[in-house]
Amino acid sequence: MNEKELLEYACLKFEAGRYDEALEAFILTYQKGYEKEWILQTLYEGYIKPNADEFYKNYQSNISRIQCKYEDCILDFFPYLEGKYYIFDRELKTFLGIFNAEACYRSSPEKTFMKDEFSSVLVEFDWDYRKITDFISAAREKSVYLITTDSKRADSFWKIPEFAVAMQKVKIFESAEDFQIFFHTHTDVYLPRQVFTENNQRLKELSQLIEKEHQYRITAEGRNTDHIILTIGIPTHNRGNILLKRLKNLMEMPYDAEIEIVVSKNGNALYQEEYQRVSQIEDARLRYFNIDQELKPHENWYNVIKNSKGKFVLLISDEDDLNIDALGHYLYLLKKNPQLSQVRAKTTGEYARLEKAYGEKGVDAFSKVFLQQNYLSGLIVNREIFLEQNVLKYDKYKDNVFYQNYPHEWWCAALSMAGDCMREPVTLVIENDNVLEEEITMYEKMGLVEEGTLIDKVNKLVFYATYESRFEQFQGQVEFLKLFMKDDLYGAQLGLRMAVYKLSYLLKVARSWDYKKEMFEDVVEKFVQISENGMDEFGFGNKEQAQILMFIGNKAIELINYNNELLENERKPI
Numbered sequence: 001m002n003e004k005e006l007l008e009y010a011c012l013k014f015e016a017g018r019y020d021e022a023l024e025a026f027i028l029t030y031q032k033g034y035e036k037e038w039i040l041q042t043l044y045e046g047y048i049k050p051n052a053d054e055f056y057k058n059y060q061s062n063i064s065r066i067q068c069k070y071e072d073c074i075l076d077f078f079p080y081l082e083g084k085y086y087i088f089d090r091e092l093k094t095f096l097g098i099f100n101a102e103a104c105y106r107s108s109p110e111k112t113f114m115k116d117e118f119s120s121v122l123v124e125f126d127w128d129y130r131k132i133t134d135f136i137s138a139a140r141e142k143s144v145y146l147i148t149t150d151s152k153r154a155d156s157f158w159k160i161p162e163f164a165v166a167m168q169k170v171k172i173f174e175s176a177e178d179f180q181i182f183f184h185t186h187t188d189v190y191l192p193r194q195v196f197t198e199n200n201q202r203l204k205e206l207s208q209l210i211e212k213e214h215q216y217r218i219t220a221e222g223r224n225t226d227h228i229i230l231t232i233g234i235p236t237h238n239r240g241n242i243l244l245k246r247l248k249n250l251m252e253m254p255y256d257a258e259i260e261i262v263v264s265k266n267g268n269a270l271y272q273e274e275y276q277r278v279s280q281i282e283d284a285r286l287r288y289f290n291i292d293q294e295l296k297p298h299e300n301w302y303n304v305i306k307n308s309k310g311k312f313v314l315l316i317s318d319e320d321d322l323n324i325d326a327l328g329h330y331l332y333l334l335k336k337n338p339q340l341s342q343v344r345a346k347t348t349g350e351y352a353r354l355e356k357a358y359g360e361k362g363v364d365a366f367s368k369v370f371l372q373q374n375y376l377s378g379l380i381v382n383r384e385i386f387l388e389q390n391v392l393k394y395d396k397y398k399d400n401v402f403y404q405n406y407p408h409e410w411w412c413a414a415l416s417m418a419g420d421c422m423r424e425p426v427t428l429v430i431e432n433d434n435v436l437e438e439e440i441t442m443y444e445k446m447g448l449v450e451e452g453t454l455i456d457k458v459n460k461l462v463f464y465a466t467y468e469s470r471f472e473q474f475q476g477q478v479e480f481l482k483l484f485m486k487d488d489l490y491g492a493q494l495g496l497r498m499a500v501y502k503l504s505y506l507l508k509v510a511r512s513w514d515y516k517k518e519m520f521e522d523v524v525e526k527f528v529q530i531s532e533n534g535m536d537e538f539g540f541g542n543k544e545q546a547q548i549l550m551f552i553g554n555k556a557i558e559l560i561n562y563n564n565e566l567l568e569n570e571r572k573p574i
Helices: 003-015 018-032 035-062 099-106 128-139 151-161 163-167 176-185 200-217 240-250 273-281 297-306 324-336 361-369 383-388 391-397 401-405 409-415 436-446 467-485 491-513 517-535 544-570
Strands: 075-079 084-089 094-100 121-125 144-148 168-174 194-196 230-237 259-266 286-293 312-315 340-347 356-359 378-384 420-430
Touching: 018 075, 018 094, 018 259, 035 151, 035 163, 075 094, 075 151, 094 099, 094 128, 099 128, 099 356, 121 128, 121 200, 128 144, 144 151, 168 176, 168 409, 176 200, 176 324, 176 356, 194 200, 200 356, 230 240, 230 297, 230 544, 240 273, 240 517, 259 297, 273 286, 286 297, 286 340, 286 409, 297 312, 297 378, 297 383, 312 340, 312 383, 324 409, 324 420, 340 361, 340 409, 356 361, 361 409, 361 420, 361 491, 378 383, 378 409, 391 420, 391 467, 401 409, 401 467, 467 491, 467 517, 491 517, 491 544, 517 544
Parallel strands: 121 144, 121 194, 144 168, 230 259, 230 312, 259 286, 340 420
Antiparallel strands: 075 084, 084 094, 312 378, 340 378, 356 420
């Protein structure tokens, strides 16, 4: 088919109302250079003119987002199929292919931005939105910012009705300078951390610009605390030396308006010079509270949360480091799940084998958290929900050995009844060497604590981890369940089974340290007795009692077998 025949074919299709087929043929003929002026005039009369009012209306309705005047737009769009338009460049006098609005909705944001789930995106490109439909699609889940370098062509797309819908959550800048001015004056808006450009030099320049604004935001002048998602809370006591190491790591975080660091220091016996250096750190993300008195550990943990501004608070020991690479994942998770009352994050030590789980508010959440927070580092709490629980009211149970050693377990149980919970197996906390035993020795030498009151030096075990203390803690757990569950026998049974399981596990741990190994059979007998006594504290039916007794018996057998394995290994020649 020659050009003349092709043009005749196009005219026939147009007269028959087959406008899409006619448009294809007209454009093909035009691109071949045949009767270009006549074809272009015909196309404008048949395709642009009938839609001119709608194009203009669409453009004007978005004028606040556009720099270019309507009459200065270089591109026109010829309606083709549903949501599809042929692009014509009036300056170049050529057709540039098809824009398909549906492409702006196809991609999954998770696939496009797997490396950084949380951070917003900056894209610099010329004008051709067809190249960045993945980013437009991502705006359904995260903030997307665009810098266009050819506004007369880029702004032309606002004529298309479907385009405006797809671009609802996308912000556009005409230059890098405009972009910088916006983020310099709107310090509450999170900076984009993912940058995409069409050349490496511009990538470097824009990344430097963002870093410059980040540095401004961590000054007192540039600091904004309106939308803090996460507070990194660090209680500290006589550990100014290691606190400085922790903060050195945290200062490397790329986040500013998203986070804060709250340090609550109590005690004044050791490392006061180092604490003075902490107080002088010039980073506005750090808020340092010097409480010049001795507090109980849980009181200082509480102070951290009380003094925080974040929606959530991550509790982390001054011994441990934060895995900064995982922080974006947790910011994304917390922002997406405001209903959570608490999150247990994975750590490299105590929670290295953490499995993913979700518990709905009530007994379901309780079952995911009770007796599973022995180590506080990596626990994230919803600040508002936490403060509503007035957890210091539990101090009236200070004679309860379970509360004395693990008051935060009471806190987490209360939180489970106030909101959903989650266990997340992405490593957030890097546990470092425990300095407790070294500290206790130092305190004893300084006369700050009485020698032999915190560690059984003969058996080299802290007293709270001895068999005797674990039994007392179990009795405290039974008392707690009676208070907490009241008439909820299902919840009480669930909690009791968890307490029995935890007791058996902790007895194994003490035995693994060779603690009083010669009397372990008596320990197992005591385990059975005290567990059964705990069961008798509740009004369980015969069926429930039989199930619990079987559970206790199975755990006792496991303890005996474990002891026998250790004894057998000791007999083997080296």
